Amino acid sequence: MSVQVEKLENNMAKLTIEVAAEEFVAATTKAYNKNKNQISVPGFRKGKVPQAMVEKMYGASMFYEEAANDLIPGAYEAAAKESGLDITSYPEIDVVQMEKGKNFIFTAEVALRPEVELGAYKGVEIEKVITEVTDEDMEEEIKKVQEQNSREVTVERAAENGDTVMIDYAGSVDGVAFDGGTAEGQALVLGSGTFIPGFEEQLIGAAAGADVDVNVTFPEEYHAKDLAGKAALFKVKVHEVKTKEYPEVDDEFAQDVSDFETLAEYKEDLKKRLEERKAETAKAERQQKVMNIVVENAKMDIPEAMVKKSTDDMMNQYAQDLAAQGLSMDIYFQYTGMTPQQLAEQMKPQALANIKNRLVLDAIAAAENVEITDEEIEAEIKRLAETWKMEADKVREYMDVDLMRKDMSAQKALDMITDAAVEK
Numbered sequence: 001m002s003v004q005v006e007k008l009e010n011n012m013a014k015l016t017i018e019v020a021a022e023e024f025v026a027a028t029t030k031a032y033n034k035n036k037n038q039i040s041v042p043g044f045r046k047g048k049v050p051q052a053m054v055e056k057m058y059g060a061s062m063f064y065e066e067a068a069n070d071l072i073p074g075a076y077e078a079a080a081k082e083s084g085l086d087i088t089s090y091p092e093i094d095v096v097q098m099e100k101g102k103n104f105i106f107t108a109e110v111a112l113r114p115e116v117e118l119g120a121y122k123g124v125e126i127e128k129v130i131t132e133v134t135d136e137d138m139e140e141e142i143k144k145v146q147e148q149n150s151r152e153v154t155v156e157r158a159a160e161n162g163d164t165v166m167i168d169y170a171g172s173v174d175g176v177a178f179d180g181g182t183a184e185g186q187a188l189v190l191g192s193g194t195f196i197p198g199f200e201e202q203l204i205g206a207a208a209g210a211d212v213d214v215n216v217t218f219p220e221e222y223h224a225k226d227l228a229g230k231a232a233l234f235k236v237k238v239h240e241v242k243t244k245e246y247p248e249v250d251d252e253f254a255q256d257v258s259d260f261e262t263l264a265e266y267k268e269d270l271k272k273r274l275e276e277r278k279a280e281t282a283k284a285e286r287q288q289k290v291m292n293i294v295v296e297n298a299k300m301d302i303p304e305a306m307v308k309k310s311t312d313d314m315m316n317q318y319a320q321d322l323a324a325q326g327l328s329m330d331i332y333f334q335y336t337g338m339t340p341q342q343l344a345e346q347m348k349p350q351a352l353a354n355i356k357n358r359l360v361l362d363a364i365a366a367a368e369n370v371e372i373t374d375e376e377i378e379a380e381i382k383r384l385a386e387t388w389k390m391e392a393d394k395v396r397e398y399m400d401v402d403l404m405r406k407d408m409s410a411q412k413a414l415d416m417i418t419d420a421a422v423e424k
Helices: 021-038 051-058 060-083 135-148 251-257 263-297 304-324 329-336 340-367 374-388 392-398 401-420
Strands: 002-007 012-019 092-097 104-111 151-154 164-173 176-189 211-217 231-245
Touching (some): 002 060, 021 104, 060 092, 060 104, 104 304, 135 263, 176 231, 263 340, 263 401, 304 340, 329 340, 340 401
Antiparallel strands (some): 002 012, 012 104, 151 231, 211 231
């Protein structure tokens, strides 16, 4: 195998890869052996027709496509390694020569890691990030805890916004019932926006035992296309109205929700935890502000193929996250009404931002001679082992140490420029 490299514009390159004719012949024979049991020729038992006869009857190219598909992945991987290029995209393959007795030749067009021209990155000015815990922050957090410790009680009054109503309903369009339009014993929180716009508002003021005609119009972008934009009538029966009862914020409340005896002690601990949380949030916000400026100051030419690969990687990760929740991408697209192309377009700006951020941080790490020692690698493996509750040796088996070193180097560069930033 041989490879020739041609540099193209916009950080692209073309690899011309040539595989010896003998290897191509071997690949066609492999394809023949894989398929011979399905080939029928009068006078021969299945699986016994000679390859030469099959090629004579059906054409020499009969096994070419399968042979090419077998050869290309390994040949490309070897050529990419031999080229020494820093490839950042999937290859775009084009077969140039595929003939019996001749070398098999194909090209692979790829994106290369762009060079980064750094601008100012030390001592950049950013807006001050507020870390003080306010009275409003405390009140909001206590309300959340009250919410977590609330209980629902049935009330003998008309429903109000925020109440839960237990209802039966039957929907119809032009007098005809539709799939999914009927339910019994449904709990609905008024004001939650769970149902079609306008539905919940029409139940405010209804008491237990009431029959309510709810008239709504399905949104134009509704996932069920046969209902999109259509007017519907829901016959609703209200069975029960419930409201939330919240605990009083006093010493007893503190004892119920914490290990403290008094409300004052609980609030002191809560404030400390909020300060720690705000400090972490502020750190991330400072980092983002700094990165926005530093990336803006830098110059780089990002190949579109590199952005596509990053977007594809994000979509694959999203699919894995959904699968972990027991959902598939097909269900997601059906529910949201989106297409894979629309989701990719939605993710593309973040993919581009991720690429720019990483390229700039790697460039800063190189410019500042940032190094990650073996001791730091071991400390990180130990930290991960404790987090994942695994043996350190097992973590070491799973991790790509070279990639870990690069990630830690980028993080150290980020910490460095964030620490050097000036808040105004």
